[in-house]
Amino acid sequence: MDKAKHFERSQDTAHDQACDPGRRALLTRAAAMSAASAMLGAGGWTALPAWAADTAKPAAAGEAAVRQGVWRDQKRLRDVPWRLRLPAGEKPVALVVFSHGLGGSLDGGTEWAQAWADAGIATLHLQHAGSDRAIWSGGLAAVKAAASAEQLIDRGHDVQFAVEQLLQLQKSGDAAWARVRPDALGMSGHSFGAQTTLAVAGRDFQMRSAPDLSESRFKAFAAFSPSAGHFPGGIKGITRPMLCLTGSLDGNPLGQERDGRYRRAVYDTLPAGAKALLWLEGADHMTFGGGGERGAGFGQRLLGRERDGAPEKLAAHHAAVIKTITTDWWRWRLLEDEGAIARLKAPKGLNADDEWLQG
Template identity: 35%
Template structure:
């Protein structure tokens, strides 16, 4: 999705600039029975870039051990092209109700504003939003937002976050952003350009597009060493003006990561946008099932990574097998349709 060359001098400045904190407005929007929602309107003054974010925080009653003061795991989530901090609420709700917080970061250079304005310049706006400089800026947005939520600037939440269980996650362009946050990078003019944040100890990657138009994904992803969960579907095809990516590209990302600490789930059928909050896309019956399965799978993956507990993953495989082309950790085979699309099974 990201094809144009970096302006290396600009990137060097961005990567080495001291992060300054601009004015921030915090607003508590709701306090649900199981969780609360808090919006932050942060500004990274060093880049003159707003970094809005929405935190879904589990209430004490929702913690797995309500009597304890245990630290709370945090998933930092990056939206796809044209999204916002309000998106993927079904994931945030499910996670928060089960004791896992999520911080949804909005990227102003590639957020919902790309869809507004003159329709004749839409392709130009999309190309600009997919430029490599914006891809790196998104990675720095994630770093900045994590800095802020872990600080006193976010109120009481930072002190409760488990520093050993911070996960990068995202959908589509956001999955690429999460990969950048955990070590993906490219070589430009003899130097590697990346925005890796060592505070992330795992990644959840939904519908990852290709990187930078480069044919050698292994070199792009060689810095990704944390455990990663990949989620896609046999009809996970990206079609936006001026851009096309077949479902097999999702598998290419998975296969190019060298660490064996990875798992993949491929749903049968579906669509690229069914992982967003949109209803019905990918099939009226399948859409809500995939949403429920994806939210549940993420936590089963975290149980496996952090606690070595396979119980949740085993239960997940048994429950959702009817809608799967390939299940994580299961010896299932891809359907003929999946194979015809180049979705070959890889070793988990």
């Protein structure tokens, strides 16, 4: 099998659909990006002259402040909606960039972000045009078409662009962004966002023409419902800390897989050292969406698939464990918190069939 097919098959995305159009789309996209770069010059990402639709939600005492807007990437002529959630106070904070799943929005992962904010960790949620909630208007055909290599490339560059923007704003003196610690950045996402996270973490697509989607300024990652795809070898190149979260019912909402074993394969494939796995018995794909996410379960409902009763029955337990472990993961990996390191050696609150592994 040639390298182009390897790249195509490795991009199973949020619902593990084989990428289409594959090599042609990849080469076309890479060529277009190169041409745009040549026309715009080699000065890197084009900075915004001002905030675009920047709004702030007043925060009550002790609550996280929420600010959101739209950045314009002039290099790609592409808008990137964002939402910044800042912990209460004025202290410098670590920040996690969050990427939503297929058919999602800025609301994806909100439940996790609120828990992280309570622990002093900021989040920057991104919305990805072409694979966000707008695709649902076209039905299942449009959803499956959005699960492509081209969309993964756009997502990876959205993340790179966003990091450049937040670092520029951090230096600008803006009171909100000035609190962000450039040395304490993490990346996370659910489903297609988990695929985006793997790509940004340095997944090797083993194809000469594949664009570089990695972002070196992230210290650690957390992938909610990741998947290795048909060609998992490139995951072996990820050496920075990676937390994988999945469970026994975390199947493919639009495909044939009905359990989370194929998602667990990501942890098994990652090189030994800085990886970790949270496996929750009875957890499904919606469990890991973090609330407010239409795409996490909408696809399977369109296919007439009812949700199993176990995830709903265990929802409170699952959410509590996810919040506790991911919070300690960030506090360890981004802030070197000794207490978090100790707690993660033997996390509390797990049920008998849940698993926590580090290796």
